[in-house]
Amino acid sequence: MGKVELRIENDQAWITLNRPEKRNAIDYEVIDLLNEKLDVIQTRSDAKIVIITGAGNDAFCSGGDLSVFHQIHTKTDAREMLLKMANVLYKLFFFPKPTVAYLNGTAVGGGCEIATACDLRIAEKNIKLGFIQGKLGITTGWGGSTYLMERLNNQEAIQLLMSANPFDANEGIKKGFIQNIYDRENFEQWITTFTRQPVGVLMAYKQRLLSQHDRPKLYKHVLEEIEDCSTLWETPEHHEAVQRFINK
C-alpha cells in the first residue's frame, strides 16, 4: 500500500491519505502522489465525484509532517515546500468534478486546508478540527485561509484562523464549515444522491460554482499567504513550537 491510495468504484474516486501511524501527515511524497491521483481522476470518465479521506479511525490528516518539515529553516526553503502543496490544493479547489472531504477523524493544520479546498466537508461525529497553525507561530501556507474566506463569511473565518482553537463537528456545522455529520454507511448512501446524475450534470454545476471565484485574484492571494507563512517560518516562535512537538 502506498502513502496515498486511489480507488475508483461505483462512479466515485476515493483518495485515501494512508499514513495512519503519522495521523496521515503530508510529506513530499504525499504531495506528489496527491497531484498524480488528481491527474488520473481528471482523465477517467467513470469517476464522477472525488472523495478525500484518511486511513484508520483516528485522523483525516494532521497537516504537514513535522518530522520532515522541521528540517526546513529558511524562508526560501519554506516557500518552496508551501508552493508545492499550494499548487496541488489550487488544482483541487478548481477541480472540474465535485470534491468532498470525508473527515473520518482529526483534521488539523494543513489537514483543514485540504478539507477547505474541497467543495463540501462531511464529518464523522466526535472528530476534532482546527486551523492550529497560529499555535505553531505560522499561518496557513497552502492556500487554506484564502479558501476559507471563500467558503465562510469573513467574520467566522477570521475567528477560526486567529484563535487557532480546536472545534468539533457540531461547531463546524454552526460555522458553515461542515455540511453534514454522517457515519461511513450514511455517507456512502448520501454520496449516491450525486452519482445518480450524469457526470455532465455534475461538471456543469461545478463550473457554475467555480465561476463564482476570481481565479487570478485567488492565486495572487494564495501567493501572498505563502509569503506570510514563509516569513513566519523563520522565526524562533515557530521552530520552538515544532521542537516541542518533536520532543514530546
Ligand SMILES: CC[C@@H](C(=O)O)C(=O)SCCNC(=O)CCNC(=O)[C@H](O)C(C)(C)COP(=O)(O)OP(=O)(O)OC[C@H]1O[C@@H](n2cnc3c(N)ncnc32)[C@H](O)[C@@H]1OP(=O)(O)O
Ligand atoms: C506544515 C504545514 C502547515 C500548514 O501549512 O498548514 C501545517 O500543517 S501546520 C500543522 C502541523 N500539524 C500539527 O501541528 C499537528 C501535530 N499532531 C498533533 O497535534 C496530534 O498528533 C494529533 C493530530 C492531534 C493527533 O493526536 P493523537 O491522536 O493523540 O496522536 P499522537 O499525537 O499520539 O500521534 C500519533 C503519532 O503520529 C505522529 N504525528 C501526528 N501528527 C504528526 C505530524 N503532523 N507530523 C509528523 N508526525 C505526526 C506523532 O508524532 C505520533 O508518532 P509516534 O509518537 O511515533 O507514535
